[in-house]
Amino acid sequence: MKRNILTSQAATFAFSAENQKKLKDIIQKYPKGRQASAVMPALDLAQRQNAGWLPREAIETIAELLEMPAIKVWEVASFYTMYNLNPVGKHVVQVCRTTSCWLRGSDAVLEACKKHTGADVGKISEDGLFSVVEVECLGACVNAPMVQINDDYYEDLDAAKMEDIIEKLRDGQEVKRGPQVDRLNSAPVGGAKTLR
Numbered sequence: 001m002k003r004n005i006l007t008s009q010a011a012t013f014a015f016s017a018e019n020q021k022k023l024k025d026i027i028q029k030y031p032k033g034r035q036a037s038a039v040m041p042a043l044d045l046a047q048r049q050n051a052g053w054l055p056r057e058a059i060e061t062i063a064e065l066l067e068m069p070a071i072k073v074w075e076v077a078s079f080y081t082m083y084n085l086n087p088v089g090k091h092v093v094q095v096c097r098t099t100s101c102w103l104r105g106s107d108a109v110l111e112a113c114k115k116h117t118g119a120d121v122g123k124i125s126e127d128g129l130f131s132v133v134e135v136e137c138l139g140a141c142v143n144a145p146m147v148q149i150n151d152d153y154y155e156d157l158d159a160a161k162m163e164d165i166i167e168k169l170r171d172g173q174e175v176k177r178g179p180q181v182d183r184l185n186s187a188p189v190g191g192a193k194t195l196r
Contacts (some may be wrong), residue, residue: 013057019045023065036068039076043083052092052150053084081135089124089131091169093117094148097134100141105158109145110134112159116166129170142186143179156181156189
């Protein structure tokens with residue numbers, strides 16, 4: 001996924017009063033002089049406040065609050081793909097493309113995402129609801145293929161199940177998280193097969 005940074009961004013960023021309190025509580029968990037350790041939760045808090053992405057000003061604000069060089073905050077924000085450096089849709093659909101998911105049909109899942117969201121990979125849908133990105137392993141290989149949408153995993157997918165999830169999200173409906181087949185977490189499909 002291309003992770004270029006927008007050249008024109010919002011002119012200001014400030015944590016809300018509620019998030020200032022949360023950030024203060026987070027920073028207090030670290031020993032004096034080690035507040036830079038709060039950089040990842042601070043980035044997450046800023047991203048959640050700012051419609052799912054981190055403007056340059058948020059990164060600079062975090063650097064100032066944590067008393068660390070801005071380049072160090074940039075290094076963290078640009079290294080981890082969970083931080084978005086450009087605007088994203090309301091629902092960020094991350095399609096796992098690693099071997100397990102690919103062998104079990106992630107190509108069809110990705111095509112369903114692109115077709116039914118109207119967003120190409122790395123883009124935002126015209127209605128602003130969806131962004132589609134390809135990612136490396138999300139750690140749910142036993143339930144392949146899978147996607148992560150915002151904070152939630154949707155597993156054991158095919159094109160039809162992915163289309164259904166997208167349509168429910170578009171309509172504001174509740175969507176069942178986790179396995180989309182008759183399976184409890186990562187147990188075998190259909191239930192336990194041993195010790196019967």
